[in-house]
Amino acid sequence: MNILILGSGGREHAFAWKMVQSPLCDTLFVAPGNAGTAQIATNLPIAVNDAEAIAKAIQEHHIDLLVVGPEEPLVKGLVNTLRQKKKLANLKIVGPDQQGAQLEGSKDFSKQFMQRYGIPTATSRTFTAETLQEGLAYVDAHSLPIVLKADGLAAGKGVVIAETLDEARTVLTDMLTGGRFGEAGSKVVVEQFLRGIELSVFVLTDGQNYKILPEAKDYKRIGEGDTGPNTGGMGAVSPVKFATPKFLQKVEEKVVKPTLAGLQKEGIRYQGFIFIGLMNVKDEPCVIEYNARMGDPETEVVLPRIQNDLVELMVATADGELDRIQLQVSPQTAVTTVVVSGGYPDAYEKGKAISDLETLEDVTAFHAGTTPGSNGHVLTSGGRVLALTAVANSLENAVMKSQKAARTVQFDGKYYRKDIGLDLIRFPD
CATH class of the missing domain: 3.40.50.20 (Rossmann fold)
Structure with missing residues (x-):
């Protein structure tokens, strides 16, 4: 086909x-x-x-x-x-239709959806420019830190975790009246900060049946030790050590099943991926957000672990026949390290020649922000340039191979995090 x-x-x-x-x-x-x-x-x-x-x-x-x-x-x-x-x-x-995609397209819609169907999530309220004063009063009465989310799409960067009341008030005002995040910030969801460990669970559904794909943990912040501003993602690991079978069973019962039942109840025939951003809070799942597609760079560690024919999976999804597929997942660990342009996630230069791609061993180099140049050269064209994925029998070996590839590939201004996966290596058994 x-x-x-x-x-x-x-x-x-x-x-x-x-x-x-x-x-x-x-x-x-x-x-x-x-x-x-x-x-x-x-x-x-x-x-x-x-x-x-x-x-x-x-x-x-x-x-x-x-x-x-x-x-x-x-x-x-x-x-x-x-x-x-x-x-x-x-x-x-x-891929879902417009109504289904509102799970990602509107944070306010998704929060109300979760509340309607009893899906565990942080407490929250939504404010507009007209209700700014109410929002400021809500912030003043809230415990810290506090999370502020632009309602609409903001390229993965529309979330601010405010550590002080002054910061929260300023950010809320900037979003609602100062044009921060543009139209995406015309509504702002203000919500409770959840303390726990974050991970992502991916569901493929044909509207009735579903498959839970391998989970992943990604690394959003630009700096090592999870410091600095949010990015589209600096790396990812799958599987996730703290996502035990018992915890994932809770995710299925408390999140996946009620989410799909809610979509069906609202007459939304959802055929595609649902990315569920979760917090593991004392071994209980709590939904941070939905996305209406696969994550990036999580896809680069999830797909290498899926042993099925992906085209067969996609056709079954579109035809409403996922129930006839038995999902097969490799027990191996996949790690991807994202190599980015200097300056990212702020201003960065494009058009830098990439060298030594052909010398990489034991990794798959997934191109993220590249364009073909002359004479077979590959040039940078985005902030995130390459996702270098290694698959191995242990987390330690996968980290080592992925990081070696990140050291090997070269372009002017190259930057990558050297701590991808290290927190999971240190995580107690």
């Missing part, structure tokens, strides 16, 4: 890498893709939000299966637009 993946990051390169291994995959396209996807698929110069160009490409290239990688086209209703086109009636799509 002919397959189109939408997106240009490490997540999409990982999807492409896994899909081209399938005998069901005849021709693979990625739009717009990157230098890594160009090596294994055909890149199409189409923006992920250009619904008409995407529809045209689907017809021109006789696409049978569409997998939507990033959240923005989902939240903007791409799936709805494609579903309305009679010529695309037979297209299989993995």
Whole structure:
């Protein structure tokens, strides 16, 4: 079959890498893709939000299966637009429609959804510019630290953990009246800070049936020891030592099942991935957020552990037949280290030549922010440039191989965290 993946990051390169291994995959396209996807698929110069160009490409290239990688086209209703086109009636799509994508597109929607269906989450209230004074009073009466979240999409950076009341008041005011985070911050969710250990659980659902994919822990902050500003993710590990079978059973019973039951009750036929950001609070799961797609860089450690044919999984999801698939997961550990451009997550330069990629051993280099240059060179084109994934029989070996690759690859201004996975190595058995 002919397959189109939408997106240009490490997540999409990982999807492409896994899909081209399938005998069901005849021709693979990625739009717009990157230098890594160009090596294994055909890149199409189409923006992920250009619904008409995407529809045209689907017809021109006789696409049978569409997998939507990033959240923005989902939240903007791409799936709805494609579903309305009679010529695309037979297209299989993995990705929720606009209503389902509101789980990620609106923090306020997702918090109210969790409250409706008894899904454990932090206490919270939502405020707008009109209710700013109420919000400031709520902040003043709240314990510290306090979490402020822009309601809409903010590229993974719309969350502030305020350590002081002054900071919380300033941030809330800036979001609601000063344009911080733009339209995404026109509503702000103010919520309780949860103390625990964070992890991500991924669910693939066809609207009725579901599979719980391997869990992962990612490292959001730019600095070692989890310091500095949030990023899109500096690395990830799967499996997660503290996610015991008993804890994951609680996740399934208290979070996954009521989430899917709630979607069905509200008439939302959700076919795709649900990324559940969790806090393990004294061995109890508490939901921080939902995302309507796979995480990045978590995908780069989750997919290498899935032993099934990914195309077969995607087709079963689109056809409502996930119940016939037996998920098979490798017991090995996967670790990815993300190599970023100097200055990220703030201003950074692009167009730096990347060298020594061809010398990497025992890792898979997933391209995140790259573009093909002249004479076969690969150039940086984003803040997060490469996700270097190693799979090994132990966490220690996987960390060692991934970090060695991060040291090896070179470009001007390169930076990476040297402590990815070390907290889990030190975590008590």
